[in-house]
Amino acid sequence: MEPKTKKELKSWGKALIIALGIAFVTRTFFFAPYTVKGESMEPTLHDQEKVFVNKFNVNDRYHRGDIVIIKGKEKNYVKRIIGLPGEKIVMENDKLFIDEVLCKEPYLSQNLKLAVKEGSNLTGDFGPITVPHNKYFVMGDNRLKSEDSRNGLGFIRKQSIIGKSEFVFFPFSHFRNVE
Template identity: 50%
Template structure:
């Protein structure tokens, strides 16, 4: 009788031990997920057409939240920022702190120097063939320190720094790194010289 009580007691202890191990593993996984999402990476849904032709409506991205703790944004990078308390925008960095941004006859000038926007080459040529400018003239606009000037790639249909003004660093969530959905469109977003 005492032997069966002992076996039953051991089974209960073993079950509790296994339950506790699974609980610890689950709690650690949840804590890691919260840390990763809060400080390192987060998913983001492209909502709208403002980044066409390079990002499409309803594409899902991974945003690197750590990069701008290490360094400031660079021209050509695509970033996510808090446009309002309820809404995040995704746009491309055009002007950096202290720079003067201007668009004249569909040509982008930074500090008076013309920039080659390779990421818009095809669409600009299509507009030109139809006798149109892809981007309306604006500026010159001086970018304040601690801010970036951003624009959507879909210049005729983007609410960006031309309307809302330069974006303060503290409003920036992170840099878009990877399109992960839909699966047919999975690709890394590349930087390095794309803004010039």
């Protein structure tokens, strides 16, 4: 019976190594969990929520409104893409204009109500700013408490984008798609 046990152990060991290899490759190149830190994306994402990030589309073109994870020098950031390469951005009285066309930002409605209630703007006026080739302009949804392209991060290189947030998976009671 002993030879069969050794053979079974080798088989299990081989299966375990293959499974770990597949998990490593998947996490490294395709999908990964990330923890949201801070309040810059509230109310869309909350501090300590865990999001599932699709890294597979890194070489694809990102779209306005995508929530992405950005590789920083010391830490990663979660932000929303606002401006695409070559676009001219102007923010005036909490209205976003892209190439002189008003761009709706429905994800800001809750924060805008709070800002109006307090008698202030959610987003300070700026622009015109032209986004350079192969770069993106990003902002957090909680504009008053966000370090982003306006005030520290600058334009984001395409190569610095780790991936696109797909859904919140923890806490389980908050499971939802990220939009």
